[in-house]
Amino acid sequence: MKILEKISQCRSEVDILKKRGYKIGLVPTMGYLHEGHLSLARLAKKECDAVFMTIFVNPAQFGPSEDLDKYPRNPERDALLAEKTGTDYIFKPAPDEIYKKDYGTYVEVEGLSDIMCGEHRPGHFKGVATIVLKLFNIICADRAYFGRKDYQQLAIIKKMVSDLDIDIEIIRCPTIREEGGLALSSRNKYLGPGERKNAAVIYENLKNVEKGVNAGERDPEKLRRKAIKDLKKNIYIKKIDYFDIRDAQNLKRMTEIDRSKDILVAAAAWAGKTRLIDNIVIDKKK
Amino acid sequence: MKILEKISQCRSEVDILKKRGYKIGLVPTMGYLHEGHLSLARLAKKECDAVFMTIFVNPAQFGPSEDLDKYPRNPERDALLAEKTGTDYIFKPAPDEIYKKDYGTYVEVEGLSDIMCGEHRPGHFKGVATIVLKLFNIICADRAYFGRKDYQQLAIIKKMVSDLDIDIEIIRCPTIREEGGLALSSRNKYLGPGERKNAAVIYENLKNVEKGVNAGERDPEKLRRKAIKDLKKNIYIKKIDYFDIRDAQNLKRMTEIDRSKDILVAAAAWAGKTRLIDNIVIDKKK
Numbered sequence: 001m002k003i004l005e006k007i008s009q010c011r012s013e014v015d016i017l018k019k020r021g022y023k024i025g026l027v028p029t030m031g032y033l034h035e036g037h038l039s040l041a042r043l044a045k046k047e048c049d050a051v052f053m054t055i056f057v058n059p060a061q062f063g064p065s066e067d068l069d070k071y072p073r074n075p076e077r078d079a080l081l082a083e084k085t086g087t088d089y090i091f092k093p094a095p096d097e098i099y100k101k102d103y104g105t106y107v108e109v110e111g112l113s114d115i116m117c118g119e120h121r122p123g124h125f126k127g128v129a130t131i132v133l134k135l136f137n138i139i140c141a142d143r144a145y146f147g148r149k150d151y152q153q154l155a156i157i158k159k160m161v162s163d164l165d166i167d168i169e170i171i172r173c174p175t176i177r178e179e180g181g182l183a184l185s186s187r188n189k190y191l192g193p194g195e196r197k198n199a200a201v202i203y204e205n206l207k208n209v210e211k212g213v214n215a216g217e218r219d220p221e222k223l224r225r226k227a228i229k230d231l232k233k234n235i236y237i238k239k240i241d242y243f244d245i246r247d248a249q250n251l252k253r254m255t256e257i258d259r260s261k262d263i264l265v266a267a268a269a270w271a272g273k274t275r276l277i278d279n280i281v282i283d284k285k286k
Numbered sequence: 287m288k289i290l291e292k293i294s295q296c297r298s299e300v301d302i303l304k305k306r307g308y309k310i311g312l313v314p315t316m317g318y319l320h321e322g323h324l325s326l327a328r329l330a331k332k333e334c335d336a337v338f339m340t341i342f343v344n345p346a347q348f349g350p351s352e353d354l355d356k357y358p359r360n361p362e363r364d365a366l367l368a369e370k371t372g373t374d375y376i377f378k379p380a381p382d383e384i385y386k387k388d389y390g391t392y393v394e395v396e397g398l399s400d401i402m403c404g405e406h407r408p409g410h411f412k413g414v415a416t417i418v419l420k421l422f423n424i425i426c427a428d429r430a431y432f433g434r435k436d437y438q439q440l441a442i443i444k445k446m447v448s449d450l451d452i453d454i455e456i457i458r459c460p461t462i463r464e465e466g467g468l469a470l471s472s473r474n475k476y477l478g479p480g481e482r483k484n485a486a487v488i489y490e491n492l493k494n495v496e497k498g499v500n501a502g503e504r505d506p507e508k509l510r511r512k513a514i515k516d517l518k519k520n521i522y523i524k525k526i527d528y529f530d531i532r533d534a535q536n537l538k539r540m541t542e543i544d545r546s547k548d549i550l551v552a553a554a555a556w557a558g559k560t561r562l563i564d565n566i567v568i569d570k571k572k
Binding site: 162167 | 392394397448449
């Protein structure tokens with residue numbers, strides 16, 4: 001496995017791979033790898049001839065009061081874990097390799113970026129879309145792998161790829177969970193033992209909505225209110241940014257449960273001082 | 287010469303060319319070709335193995351009160367002229383091939399887009415950057431050719447390419463002028479005979495600034511005021527959007543003439559109901 005820190009190194013390697021006709025897989029991450037990331041890398045290795053993992057804690061997607069500085073990092077452990085998946089290259093640039101002096105170009109995916117997490121993290125998805133586009137331009141992969149845990153991010157990236165005519169296939173991969181149901185996240189490291197145990201209540205309530213829908217409930221507001229009430233009862237959940245039931249395709253809020261569409265149930269809530277997100281999709285009836 | 291109207295056709299052709307190891311040149315235009323466009327195509331043909339010219343009057347770069355609908359079009363004549371330059375492909379998509387239903391992704395080059403023409407045409411350069419990025423993604427050229435007449439556009443595209451790590455070389459080509467000095471533009475078609483003759487006064491005043499600088503004048507405000515006064519004297523010039531003296535590199539206004547830097551002298555003014563732009567660069571002293 002090669003570790004690259006410069007854009008020019010990536011370009012040279014990609015040139016060689018392309019000339020050989022290799023199919024390139026890209027796994028963009030912010031590092032501090034967990035089983036979720038590794039499952040993306042393994043799938044990429046299975047489907048492609050060469051796998052690039054990028055590890056970059058992207059300043060442009062953090063707000064001024066967010067956890068950029070304390071975001072967990074462990075490059076040595078990341079390298080060991082990535083290598084075990086068969087990853088061929090790690091690209092881990094320094095921030096000034098990515099954002100040069102006087103940097104000023106940003107991508108906005110309108111409509112999808114100011115709802116849900118975007119409402120609570122202004123500018124976040126602008127930063128996400130921009131870094132992902134840059135990585136696509138640097139690596140020129142055939143396929144890029146993203147986890148469904150960041151569902152809104154995935155929707156925005158897919159929209160960007162379609163709108164900007166980017167020639168890449170976006171592969172959506174399942175959320176990996178702890179035994180209790182908590183979705184894996186690098187930010188879980190912040191959780192105390194009580195918080196960690198109780199954070200599973202988010203997933204429980206997503207699943208409760210699914211149960212309600214399957215039991216015939218058609219009023220999303222009723223399902224939402226019940227979930228929010230239940231979450232608020234848990235003393236470890238300090239704040240709920242949102243708990244939403246939406247059309248999984250266009251992220252529009254559902255005013256009535258429509259089983260002819262895939263339904264996204266998504267939440268962002270704070271366990272102590274840690275902001276967690278999670279979602280499930282209730283597949284449409286065929 | 288092949289005429290393509292679909293993105294998928296472009297991709298197929300580009301794939302074949304790339305496999306042959308061809309160097310691809312791209313000449314983005316809005317059609318109604320004049321000698322300026324043709325000079326770009328000829329240079330592209332000289333430097334590359336295959337030349338794509340795109341002809342697309344991009345709605346996203348026109349304001350609501352601007353000339354999108356009446357912008358001159360002549361696809362048959364364009365095809366004849368392009369073919370004579372050796373252009374291999376014309377890509378002339380319909381608007382809905384480029385902007386699909388629910389289109390929503392835009393690129394902003396901050397800092398350079400809200401000054402000069404951007405101040406008078408809000409959103410214009412957002413539309414320009416977005417379409418150019420899309421064309422770069424569709425054609426995957428090695429080199430793209432732009433005229434220096436649209437100096438600010440060129441600066442924005444170069445910044446976007448650098449910021450977004452786009453692997454393409456931007457070639458800046460000289461402004462082509464009528465005998466009297468008027469810069470060629472598809473919009474010159476709008477001009478009446480008196481307007482056309484008198485529009486050359488814009489270029490005259492750009493050159494007068496150069497003369498002033500060469501004669502030792504170091505106060506840009508003095509040079510600007512003199513030019514604006516002179517332009518206002520011409521009864522065919524109905525409005526001056528701006529007449530600016532700026533650092534040609536970063537487009538920052540010069541507060542004092544600095545001969546160690548390339549100096550951009552740029553103007554936008556209305557001859558009758560037609561908005562014209564022009565510029566010259568005074569090379570730095572070596």
